[in-house]
Amino acid sequence: MSDEKLTPRNVDFSEWYNQIVLRAEMADYAPVRGCMVVRPYGWALWENIQQALDKRFKDTGHVNAAFPLFIPMSFLEKEKEHVEGFSPELAVVTIGGGEKLEEPLVVRPTSETIIGYMYSKWIKSYRDLPVLINQWGNVVRWELRTRLFLRTLEFYWQEGHTAHATEQEAREETMRMLQVYAEFAVNEAAVPVISGVKSQTEKFAGANMSTAIEAMMQDTRALQSGTSHFLAQNFAKAFDIQFLDENNTLQYAWTTSWGLSTRFIGAIIMTHGDDQGLILPPRLAPIQAVIVPIFKSDSETAAVLETVTRVQAELKAAGIRVKVDDRTEVTPGFKFNDWEMRGVPLRIEIGPKDVEKGSVALARRDRPGREGKSFVPQAGLAAVVADLLTDIQKSLLERAIAFRDSHIFDPKDYTELTEVVQNGWAYSYWCESAECEAKVKEDTKATTRCMPLDQSLGKGKCIVCGKEAKRKVYFAKAY
RNA sequence: CGGGGUGUAGCGCAGCUGGUAGCGCACCGCGUUUGGGACGCGGGGGUCGGCGGUUCGAAUCCGCCCACCCCGACCA
Numbered sequence: 102m103s104d105e106k107l108t109p110r111n112v113d114f115s116e117w118y119n120q121i122v123l124r125a126e127m128a129d130y131a132p133v134r135g136c137m138v139v140r141p142y143g144w145a146l147w148e149n150i151q152q153a154l155d156k157r158f159k160d161t162g163h164v165n166a167a168f169p170l171f172i173p174m175s176f177l178e179k180e181k182e183h184v185e186g187f188s189p190e191l192a193v194v195t196i197g198g199g200e201k202l203e204e205p206l207v208v209r210p211t212s213e214t215i216i217g218y219m220y221s222k223w224i225k226s227y228r229d230l231p232v233l234i235n236q237w238g239n240v241v242r243w244e245l246r247t248r249l250f251l252r253t254l255e256f257y258w259q260e261g262h263t264a265h266a267t268e269q270e271a272r273e274e275t276m277r278m279l280q281v282y283a284e285f286a287v288n289e290a291a292v293p294v295i296s297g298v299k300s301q302t303e304k305f306a307g308a309n310m311s312t313a314i315e316a317m318m319q320d321t322r323a324l325q326s327g328t329s330h331f332l333a334q335n336f337a338k339a340f341d342i343q344f345l346d347e348n349n350t351l352q353y354a355w356t357t358s359w360g361l362s363t364r365f366i367g368a369i370i371m372t373h374g375d376d377q378g379l380i381l382p383p384r385l386a387p388i389q390a391v392i393v394p395i396f397k398s399d400s401e402t403a404a405v406l407e408t409v410t411r412v413q414a415e416l417k418a419a420g421i422r423v424k425v426d427d428r429t430e431v432t433p434g435f436k437f438n439d440w441e442m443r444g445v446p447l448r449i450e451i452g453p454k455d456v457e458k459g460s461v462a463l464a465r466r467d468r469p470g471r472e473g474k475s476f477v478p479q480a481g482l483a484a485v486v487a488d489l490l491t492d493i494q495k496s497l498l499e500r501a502i503a504f505r506d507s508h509i510f511d512p513k514d515y516t517e518l519t520e521v522v523q524n525g526w527a528y529s530y531w532c533e534s535a536e537c538e539a540k541v542k543e544d545t546k547a548t549t550r551c552m553p554l555d556q557s558l559g560k561g562k563c564i565v566c567g568k569e570a571k572r573k574v575y576f577a578k579a580y
Numbered sequence: 581c582g583g584g585g586u587g588u589a590g591c592g593c594a595g596c597u598g599g600u601a602g603c604g605c606a607c608c609g610c611g612u613u614u615g616g617g618a619c620g621c622g623g624g625g626g627u628c629g630g631c632g633g634u635u636c637g638a639a640u641c642c643g644c645c646c647a648c649c650c651c652g653a654c655c656a
Binding site: 106134189190210211240242244245246251252256258305313324325326327328360362364393395396397429431432433434435436437438439450452453454455462580 | 613614615616617618647648653654655656
């Protein structure tokens with residue numbers, strides 16, 4: 102697969118990205134426009150993402166369930182903003198079993214509506230609340246322009262849908278899950294994110310307030326990598342999710358929804374990858390260490406393979422995800438490049454010299470060439486490897502933070518803002534008017550990404566119009 | 581939907597002054613190789629996007645259609 106040099110990032114970032122996805126065998130184009138096949142290596146990464154997130158969801162009291170793929174068209178129409186937001190990108194089934202359907206079925210673009218319908222059946226009392234359900238599944242949005250992982254017609258994700266007795270509880274849930282996403286991104290994927298509130302124009306169709314984690318890719322464009330929405334009583338009213346409270350008063354529930362998709366794989370690729378290929382964070386990497394055996398003669402082969410097998414067993418016993426590349430049809434040099442393309446964090450070379458000296462050669466993926474190489478004894482290798490993986494994880498995060506922070510600017514005036522967003526993000530006061538937001542978008546193609554939560558409120562002038570502004574927002578070109 | 585482009589082997593391409601298809605990589609077999617993308621020999625694989633027209637003869641010329649890609653509008 103990895104038979105040629107990658108297009109370097111600084112030559113054509115998009116091309117670099119596409120080549121990595123294909124050559125690392127993360128995904129491939131499907132026969133239907135805009136659809137992709139997630140290949141085993143890409144899916145293994147997704148499974149590790151799922152595990153890391155699912156644990157966090159369970160730890161915060163959520164349970165999993167599965168709702169249908171098809172949603173009656175009329176459900177979408179019950180929430181005004183929701184249908185306006187999603188109708189242009191719906192896939193609709195009109196024929197089933199050869200018969201024209203009474204009512205068209207929408208292939209779910211998101212499941213607020215059908216889950217809202219079910220919640221109205223299940224929720225009758227304050228004692229039924231909160232309902233904290235998540236589902237892992239796929240959805241379809243008929244996008245015009247697609248990119249592997251970043252925007253495909255069909256994508257895999259999880260969507261959490263919760264219902265609460267009070268506004269405060271629902272708001273807390275919205276923020277809790279935003280925090281879960283942020284913590285996951287930073288600690289598992291080494292993707293530093295900025296979390297905050299979306300503007301009214303950027304929010305989810307049907308939400309009162311949307312929040313998101315935003316990550317900076319290496320071309321400085323922003324990638325919304327996870328969202329958490331406070332839906333107020335909008336869907337509860339549309340679907341009659343009502344309950345009797347302690348005082349026997351009928352109340353509408355307060356709901357939230359939150360999601361993170363296979364798009365996150367794109368975030369990992371574009372945060373960490375280099376001109377050799379992918380670099381996966383050790384905590385999520387399907388293969389954390391790959392052993393490349395090296396030998397010439399038959400007599401060497403036996404000795405090398407014996408050592409390789411023993412080292413493999415020791416690492417595996419230590420809980421390290423290790424693979425031996427025992428292919429005989431390609432040379433070690435080919436394998437080095439191949440595993441670099443696939444982003445395996447650590448390579449272990451074992452050859453005749455190592456058998457003789459009782460050593461192995463280690464090469465860390467995040468530091469190319471001689472700098473990342475070391476020669477260590479076979480004795481106690483598992484501990485050394487574990488420490489190295491920890492260090493690689495840490496280094497990746499530090500590097501990504503350094504990149505991000507060196508590309509965030511505080512422009513002095515509007516002219517400077519229009520300049521900095523060409524190669525970075527601007528963090529500026531904004532009056533929160535749609536007009537000023539639209540002006541920036543028209544002049545620069547940059548949009549508001551999010552307004553961080555931990556701001557001390559109350560001072561500053563809008564970078565666009567000069568009026569009083571309460572808080573700052575990130576302006577950036579986005580995916 | 582507007583502007584531009586491309587369709588020839590799995591991928592990338594050549595052939596386009598008409599004469600019945602070729603190169604590189606990949607793939608299969610054998611042998612030699614193996615510490616940074618090995619080499620030799622042999623081999624398999626193509627309705628030339630589709631339909632129609634011109635012609636003795638079309639990958640090649642003409643017409644229509646289709647698909648995909650890029651730019652824009654739109655977007656998790």
